[in-house]
Amino acid sequence: MPKFIKWITAIILVAYPFLVGWSLSHGKLWEISILLIIVGIVRYFTGRNSPMLPLTYLAIVSGGLSLILKDQAWLKLYPVAMSLSALSMFLFTLLRPPSMIERFARIFEPDLPKSGVQWTRKVTMVWCGFFLINAVIATYTVFFTSMRIWVLYNGLISYLLMGVLLSGEFILRKRQQRIHQQ
Structure with missing residues (x-):
């Protein structure tokens, strides 16, 4: 199952700009922010030894700041x-x-x-x-x-x-x- 989850999170991150574009054009700032935070948390627990760990932290921080400050720039x-x-x-x-x-x-x-x-x-x-x-x-x-x-x-x-x-x-x-x- 972890391999499946890794693939899903990778696909979400590759499609990220499209997801953000669609979400923000439909007024879904908090939904896409939460999705980014969840993907970051999942990536953290499935890839703790990954050299991409800093990018995982960035996903969590970007989603979190967007959510807290209600500002789409953090997602972008x-x-x-x-x-x-x-x-x-x-x-x-x-x-x-x-x-x-x-x-x-x-x-x-x-x-x-x-x-x-x-x-x-x-x-x-x-x-x-x-x-x-x-x-x-x-x-x-x-x-x-x-x-x-x-x-x-x-x-x-x-x-x-x-x-x-x-x-x-x-x-x-x-x-x-x-x-x-x-």
Whole structure:
């Protein structure tokens, strides 16, 4: 059952911008706030050892502040907080290696060559840049755009950009590996 619950909470968090957009356009501020708090609490109890634990705390705090202050901005700031948290985690691994991308790479390639370590460090820097830019754009959508634009960017465009970056990195990594194998 915990695996099922983890999947449900993950789906809710991925669909979060759409849920917030729909809820707020229908006057359901406290309902979506409570949902975010519940998802955060469930994630806390099902993933205490997860490196994503800071994001779990952010969900609880964002939902709680929205509920207490009756302000939708706290719900809309959650994607900003997620980007800043991811930036912090990736940046921290640049200061205290191995880099985040090297950690991921070693799952599939435990004996990563020195060239691979250098490559993953650069890719981690690119991801840091992405998360910073994403946080800035997401913040802009909270305060200066309509709910529709906020949902479009935070629920679709940012995910597409992550997918493009991930795919591009995968293609370039394979190319890099071929160059260094010759």
